[in-house]
Amino acid sequence: MRGLTRPGRRAAAVAAITALGIAGGTVLAVGLADGDQPAAAIGSVDPVAAATAAPPREEAPQPALPPAGIVLPTPSSDVHVTVPALGMDLPVLPLTPRGGAIDPPTLTAAYWIEPYGDPVGAAGESDNTLYLAAHSTGTGEYGFDPLMETDGGGSTLAAGDVVEVSTPQGTVSYTVERTKRYAKGELPGATEVWEAAPGRLVLITCFQRGGGRASTENLVIFAES
Amino acid sequence: MSSSTLSRRPPVQRLGLVGIGTALLLVGIASPAGAATDVTIPLEPTEVELGAFPVENFGAMDPMADPATAPAVTPVLVQYSGTITVDLPTELDDSAVGAELVFDDDGDGIPEATYSSSVASTDPYYLTISGQGTGSIQVTLPADDPVAGDAATLFLEPLTTDPADLSPAFTYYDPVFYELAFDVSALPAENVAPELLAVSQVPCGISSSTRCAFPTPVTAGSTVTLDLTAASALRELGLTDLTGVQVGIAPLDADGVQTGAAAELPAQVTGSTATFVLPADTAAGSYGLVVAQATPSGGVSVVIVELTVVAEVAVAPPAAEPVVNPGLHSNTGVEAVEAGSTGTVAVAAGAGMLLLAGAGGITVARSRRRPAVEGGTCGV
Structure with missing residues (x-):
């Protein structure tokens, strides 16, 4: 029985993490799609977004509003x-x-x-x-x-x-x-x-x-x- | 010897100077049909008018001449009591021809004397004629008549077409005439040979009383083809093809009257067809097309066609393929960073979730690398 319960918990944890990752990626993608150039357009103010939101082509950083x-x-x-x-x-x-x-x-x-x-x-x-x-x-x-x-x-x-x-x-x-x-x-x-x-x-x-x-x-x- | 004047010569007017001017008066009204660039005109007249042109008086026929311009007249010099022999075109039947010599030296239209073969041979004004039915008519000219003067017009008629040679489409118009000037230095026997002139019109008969332009207007700059059809009556004149054909075009006035000499156009002949290019700069309007060709018997066939010319349609050169620069994206916007803006919040939340997922993943992985502990009840 224990042998059976242990893999089940891990699987559940992995599933939960995977789900969280997918959800995070989805939410992130929505945020990116909302502007098509968020990190670039805002001058890379969000390091997470800047690191993960790779645009479809290489774009130079856009100037930020002062x-x-x-x-x-x-x-x-x-x-x-x-x-x-x-x-x-x-x-x-x-x-x-x-x-x-x-x-x-x-x-x-x-x-x-x-x-x-x-x-x-x-x-x-x-x-x-x-x-x-x-x-x-x-x-x-x-x-x-x-x-x-x-x-x-x-x-x-x-x-x-x-x-x-x-x-x-x-x-x-x-x-x-x-x-x-x-x-x-x-x-x-x-x-x-x-x-x-x-x-x-x-x-x-x-x-x-x-x-x-x-x-x-x-x-x-x-x-x- | 007196000089001749045209006012004394109604036959000249009747001939209409080879008939062209008269013919063009009779051609038709422009058709509303659309213009074409490859028009073929069948040279297939339904009527052909014949005349005998006194080349010794007017020189060689010039079908392209302005019919309104009177040609110079050169009388044939003859001698009193001499003879003049008229060799008629072979297409004419002269078996019943007679002769008349009219002296109107002062040109007032009232003859001073008229000699005729139709009066009694005892009549002092009898004119001796011979050779009927041979094609060569000899007229014995009278002795000097001080009353009559020394300028006269010789008429030969009636002449007809020979049904054995020409179909009913051909009609000969009398008379043959010659302007004569009596001169003591002239040869006692003079020979003349008028040339046959065959004038026709397409598409309407030349005797039509209304104008009838060729139905298809022709576009300036386009090629026009003339076709001596197999059934063309003109072949009865001995024409087997269009070799030597001359093509000219002359503008017509509002009444369809030719307004000048016809401008000759180069024609390319291939057997029974000939092509010519209507000059591209031909102004739109009505034109008389003159198609002239010498016949084997020494005559001239002139076919008249009224053409309605429309201006050449300007053909736009093919549009060059537009040169297109490489397309570019334009990153010409900025986004103001505002707290709580949808995009920023979503990015932050998503990134946070990923971070959590990453942390959770690490935790799980670490837990998998550790030995399994089952309730701490496991002993050694």
Whole structure:
């Protein structure tokens, strides 16, 4: 009888531990899925999550929102993207994607994606779509925040609005044609976004959800010079 | 000797300068059918009008000429009391032909003198004619008549088509005529040979009183094929294929009248078919297509077709495959760290469970490595 009871208790314990492990993994997975990039997006503040939530691809750590009262430095650049109607003016720096992802290193600048279209001094000099990407934080203070409605309902830009990209050689004005939201997983395969079209400007940012939740969509703004 | 003037020559008008202008007046109204790029036009007229063209007066026939432009007339020099022999086209039956010589030297339309083979041979204005039924008609010209002047028009009629040679589709229009100028230096015996002119129209008969354009409008820049069909009446003229065919096109005005000379187009002949390309820059509108070909007997066949030309449809070049940049993910969001946020709580809870599971697992493993103690009752 005892010989029989001993393995049964161990088995029960193993089963319980296994169940606990599965449950923990499931709960953890739910937490991860809620944002698709929790550890990265929040600056790896949770060591457990950071250790276990390996993303499907390698992503560089995303900048964290600074504590209240801290002002982030703004990089200097002689290339700027401005939206006069929104009072937005961001320096623009080059960024070479790594691992198939756009990971802007700062919150206070926009980045043109290399080796695609470069900012040019005149529309006719363009040889590819110019992609500008910047973070959105939902705070209204950084990156492409001005392009997002504060209630998360959509973009503040609409067809006909003007976006300017200035360089030392000149400024090119682009007219917004449309905006579109893409699930983050769909963006790489959205041919219309990645079509090489000289004279076209594409602004990319994340569609920031409210309540501090991680972004699951990208906002893309298409404009033509 | 006086010079000739066209106003004195209604036969010229009647011929319609090889009939083209007249023919184009009769062609039809454009069809609403859709344009085509590979149109074949059967050269199969239902009617063919024949005439004898006095090449000695007007020079060689030019089917592409502007019918509104009067050709220069060169009278045939003849001598009083001399003869003129007219060698008629073989397609004509001259067995009953007569002759008339009309002097209207002042060109007022009122003859000063008219000589005719139809009056009595005793009549001073009798005109001697011979050779009927031989194809070679000889007319003995009168002696100098101071009243009549020295410019005259010679008419030969009636002439008909020979039913043994040509079907009823052919109709000959009288007369044969020649402008003559009496001149003492001329040869006493002059020979002339008018050329047969066969004018027809498709798809309607040339005698049709309404315009009838070819039913299918033709697209500028497209290829048009002419087909001398096996059943074509034109084969009765000795045409066995389209060798030597000339193709020209001339714009028509709103009334269907040719507005200029026909522009000749290069034609590629293969047996009984010929193809030509309608120039791509041909403006949309109505055009007279002139298809001319010499006949073995020395005549000329001219087929008229009214074409409705539509502008060439601009064909967009095939769209180039768009060049697509490699697609990228965009990690352009941030997540504010807020106490109690759903994601953070879940992560923490999940991680905690895993830690507990790990600890429990270690405990179990350790317990399995220790000897089993059964109630401490086991002794040695």
